[in-house]
Amino acid sequence: MAQANKQDVILRGLVCGGEVSLAVAETTQLVNDAIRIHGLSALSAAALGRTLTAAAYMCSSLKAERGALSVTVKGGGVGGNICVSGDAALHMRGYIDEPQAFLPPNARGKLDVGGCVGHEGTLTVVRDDGDDRPFVGTTPLVSGEIGEDFAAYFAQSEQLPTAVAVGVKIGKDGTCLGAGGVFMQPMPGAGEESFRFVDETIGKFANVSSLMEEGSAASVWAAYFGGEAMTARRPVYKCNCSRHYIEGLLAALGEGELRSILAERGKVEVHCHYCNTDYVFGPQDVEALLLARKGEEGAQRGTDE
Ligand SMILES: [Zn+2]
Structure with missing residues (x-):
């Protein structure tokens, strides 16, 4: 010691x-x-x-x-x-x-x-x-x-x-x-x-x-x-991953891909090799993520118009 x-x-x-x-x-x-x-x-x-x-x-x-x-x-x-x-x-x-x-x-x-x-x-x-x-x-x-x-x-x-x-x-x-x-x-x-x-x-x-x-x-x-x-x-x-960072990666996969993983496994799991952490997203987490994403896109369109 x-x-x-x-x-x-x-x-x-x-x-x-x-x-x-x-x-x-x-x-x-x-x-x-x-x-x-x-x-x-x-x-x-x-x-x-x-x-x-x-x-x-x-x-x-x-x-x-x-x-x-x-x-x-x-x-x-x-x-x-x-x-x-x-x-x-x-x-x-x-x-x-x-x-x-x-x-x-x-x-x-x-x-x-x-x-x-x-x-x-x-x-x-x-x-x-x-x-x-x-x-x-x-x-x-x-x-x-x-x-x-x-x-x-x-x-x-x-x-x-x-x-x-x-x-x-x-x-x-x-x-x-x-x-x-x-x-x-x-x-x-x-x-x-x-x-x-x-x-x-x-x-x-x-x-x-x-x-x-x-x-x-x-x-x-x-x-x-x-x-x-x-x-x-x-x-x-110190790893630079976070739940927020992983959410960004998942959002980039697209709604269709996320829904098909959910349908197959009931949840979406992401493993960070660097810090050996499992991030688990249940159906509600995924819905919230997609909703937040749509909100962001809507807001962006709003400013463009
Ligand atoms: Zn990590």
Whole structure:
């Protein structure tokens, strides 16, 4: 329970005399929320948690206030696909097709995330910087271990070589004990020495989840890089669905389609994968929705005339 009072954070700043952009992320609560919402096995929690961590880092780089991005990892592993979305406010959400994936530990005695995700596939990022022309980048997966896959994505798709270490540690009781990541991106024009520093330093974070369990993002920053970060922002698990939003989707289906679903099943059900919530609309709810819709259309016609 020592983790209960710790808050997630993404620290960012410059190191190596301003030549390297550094981010240290602590995402233990984010992963615990995902475990609670989806009922994840240790392996599924590690795979989704690493992806949530890398995506939260990417969200912290979004330029516009209303920017958003989504990440899809399709690797053909036992866990199926992983989808994560987030926005510039660092409201994160995600799911993995198989929440109860299981594999024996890998050769190093660790959770076999590479086997869970698989590596015969792609990592796709759709990033909307708020100018309505989303950037879409896809790169082949390297190992399915997520960290290497994001590193390859940054280098190939965004031409921003970035060293990535992400990790999730799950306890015997199934909760996340520590999760986080370290991201180092040499700035344009960075010297050879800075690149060497990045290469040599990233290897120290193979156990980044244990570092977060024992300490914090701030203690990791101080111990490995010295000084303090320039910005600290808090990622949270938050879905953007609501009953009102779902009503809009249903209205778009049209009256005929809604009535035929009602006739067949007696109710209309919509499931949100991101927060594992079922929205149920009974016959009365659907009638009210259609009536409200007709009222809106009538009002619109009224103003047109
Ligand atoms: Zn939702």
